[in-house]
């Protein structure tokens with residue numbers, strides 16, 4: 224039986240405490256890998272994707288060793304038919320409780336501007352890749368209630384955005400734009416899907432120690448390891464939070480900065496270090 228807390232105006236919002244069938248994109252590394260390993264347990268079904276076959280399979284093997292049943296595949300999230308086919312396979316194997324659209328790439332300007340090619344590549348993976356994951360998942364969740372769950376509890380979607388979604392940073396314009404797009408898309412979806420019994424949570428991490436950040440030559444304030452990030456994310460997902468932004472001090476700061484007129488903060492942002500180009 225699902226657990227419920229009271230939503231606004233007496234609506235019941237399911238608490239997604241114990242997902243048993245979970246799809247995670249970008250599970251071959253970093254946050255996705257740490258999430259997969261943390262959810263892996265006997266009785267749990269995990270559908271995992273990455274691009275690197277060896278790393279994806281090694282994460283799958285580690286999850287199987289923890290007792291989970293795993294379907295793993297190398298799937299390009301930016302390829303809509305490929306993503307839909309994988310979702311279909313996973314959902315047919317065990318109707319999905321939780322889908323985490325996590326796969327993403329990043330690159331910056333290195334202070335030399337950003338090419339159109341790089342901007343398009345980032346937007347394709349980080350925006351289209353998320354849409355390619357979430358849209359078919361929602362269709363399947365809406366199609367029929369999951370066995371053993373109340374009709375008002377059709378599943379949960381988690382979209383991994385970033386604290387970079389709150390303001391365009393000169394060092395990584397397309398990356399910030401991509402994260403802003405999926406953050407806002409997720410917020411809208413949440414309101415829409417609430418009435419259909421689907422929870423949507425937007426995850427906005429600050430700096431996390433992963434392949435994505437290992438090449439950064441600048442100081443990354445309040446950086447944390449992926450295991451700590453996963454604890455925060457899982458807590459937020461279990462409470463069906465609208466947004467999981469962390470660490471809270473950085474989350475607070477970016478919200479404050481975003482509330483100021485951009486012209487006031489431009490001089491500060493121009494001086495910030497720039498991430499290297501991809």
Ligand SMILES: NC(=O)c1ccc[n+]([C@@H]2O[C@H](COP(=O)([O-])OP(=O)(O)OC[C@H]3O[C@@H](n4cnc5c(N)ncnc54)[C@H](OP(=O)(O)O)[C@@H]3O)[C@@H](O)[C@H]2O)c1
Pocket residue numbers: 248249250251252253254255272273274275276278279298299300301325326327328329348352383384385386427428429430431432433434435436
């Ligand atoms: N690390 C941070 O500080 C931080 C902060 C805020 C938000 N995030 C977000 O968190 C998410 C995970 O990033 P991470 O830090 O864990 O980085 P990561 O270690 O580089 O992992 C990224 C994952 O995404 C996969 N991926 C990339 N492009 C893909 C594509 N086209 N199709 C399918 N999978 C693809 C990668 O697969 P392969 O490795 O197999 O290529 C990898 O599994 C990203 O969306 C990122 O933007 C990260």
